[in-house]
Amino acid sequence: MTAYWFERAFIGDRWQAEVRLTVAEGRVASIETGVAAQRGDERHQAALPGLCNVHSHGFQRGMAGLSERQSRADDNFWSWREIMYRFLDRLTPEDVAAITAQAYAEMLETGFTRVGEFHYLHHDPAGAPYADRAEMAGAIAAARAASGIGLTLLPVFYAHGGFGGAPPAPGQRRFLSSIDEFAALFDAARGKLSGDDRIGIAPHSLRAVTPEELAALLVLSPTGPVHIHAAEQLKEVEDCAAWSGARPVEWLLANAGVDERWCLVHATHLTSPEIRALAQSGAVAGLCPVTEANLGDGIFPGASYLAAGGHFGFGTDSNILIDAAQELRALEYSQRLAHRARALLADADMPFVGMHLFVRALHGGAQALGGSGGLAIGEAADMVSLDMDHPAFAGADDATLIDRWIFAARAGAIDCVWRAGVKRVEAGRHLDAEAIAASYRSCLARLLA
Structure with a gap:
């Protein structure tokens, strides 16, 4: 003792x-x-x-600063994604372990003590499974061991390139699985964990997963965290509405049984009814303000969401800059810019913004990852x-x-x-x-x- x-x-x-x-x-x-x-x-x-980092792609730390050059007049998330695909094409498991360990060490230095690794880089550069299906998950576990951070592994299911089961793009070949293949990968990934590591499940997004596949995934993992990208970009919202007649968060709340074990990552573009419904669901909004600013995604309606009683946690996502305090600060400053007012993310019970953000992030992050809440x-x-x-x-x-x-x-x-x-x-x-x-x-x- x-x-x-x-x-x-x-x-x-x-x-x-x-x-x-x-x-x-x-x-x-x-x-x-x-x-x-x-x-x-x-x-x-x-x-x-310590805080929980609810959303990380560890390998992306290696491309930080490599995408800040204007490549076309309409640079946005989708052009950045093509750069990311080219970078990950060459990564080996050893590379992923080395890059991710660096990211995890930096997380610890800034006050994160557990990370939710949204892990979708499963296969070799040709898109074929490794002999050990969970070799890349093993690289994440090696990075956790090297750094000492707490790990909630979130293996990602990814099968399609767009809404309604559209064919995937060539750059997505290292992510793809059928439900049966993913079930085998999920079981193998569980075997890479140790200590108080935890595992959840991560349907990548509604553009990468059909409704039938989403239902099968929830059966595959009936307990533990469920994380999904939702409403990060306006194009995603528009494409989802064209496919289903509903916006991504609207569709999930109506069809997926979203509750306290869910984390909707980003949830940037919400209508007023969606804000209220997401808050009432008990799910966590997984906010990544630094990455969302870097990619030009938009501003989360933080003031309205907190006023509705919504839960949130923070993540470093692309790991362009790893700093727990900066994530909290960026959320408050985004609200000040949007509303041209100050001290928006506080309330009468806890009027100091930093303390209010810290407490909400502490409990929301623990809920999303199954970590310590204090x-x-x-x-x-x-x-x-x-x-x-x-x-x-x-x-x-x-x-x-x-x-x-x-x-x-x-x-x-x-x-x-x-x-x-x-x-x-x-x-x-x-x-x-x-x-x-x-x-x-x-x-x-x-x-x-």
Whole structure:
């Protein structure tokens, strides 16, 4: 058993003073507040629970910065996707492991302690299954082992190139499976997991999955998380309406039994009735504000959705820039730009924006991934300590401390990060950062030569 003492810690959605916390077998064994440190306790200034990153494509970290050149007058998500397809065409399982480990190490350094890996790169460059169907899932598990992050693996079912079962494009050949092939892959991927890893299921989108296939997938995985891309781009919304007479979120809510175990990733383009219905379903909206801004997807109706009581979590998606605080900040700033007003994502019970966003993301992310929803007895000891000597925290009090981290701290605000009681980050750097980065640099040098 290991004991920690914090001058203050965020327990039960509020700051508590003089907190002594013990950890046994990776989980919080006891919490005492208002107590003195004991001899041998590891001491820190301020502790937050780690956040869940609800949506990641780990391999895309390797192409960060490679798609920022104008290639045509109407550059958008769909032109970016073609660049992404060309990049992934050359990736081996070893490449995926190296790139994803780098992404996961950066996630830990910024306060994410569990990741939902939306994993669709299943097959070899020709589109044929590997001898081990789950070899690519094994590469994700290797990246998790190298970094130490918590993993919720979300194997993706992908069968079509457009709504109504349209044929896939050549660039999608590494993703494709029949239901029977996917069932075998899903079982094999489960065998790659260990510890408190979790597994869910991810029908890619309504453009890649028919209604019949979606129903079969839900039978294949009757419990655990269900994640799906929905309403990310306007073209997707228009094409879905042309196919079905309904918009993507509208169709899912009416036909798929969406409930608390679902995460609708992006859900950017919602009507007022969809906002209310999605909030009432209990599902999580998986928001990725940095990627959505990078791809020009649009602005999620955050103020209206929160006012309706909707749940949300945050993800880094394309991993163009990995920073938990930046994701929260980007959502609030997008609302300010859209509404020309300030402090929109807060309420009377929790008027400080940063704290409100953090608490909502903490609980929504845990719901979406089956992770820890805070520092509590029996939960995984996923902890983040802040460096209170950072200039952004000068004179900070409990009310503004999280706001200062999210809106004012830049780099260097996080000191240590523990995942399941194991310290993975110290003095702001992952303890294996150099070895992980060396593998990443070697991989990218070869891929981009």
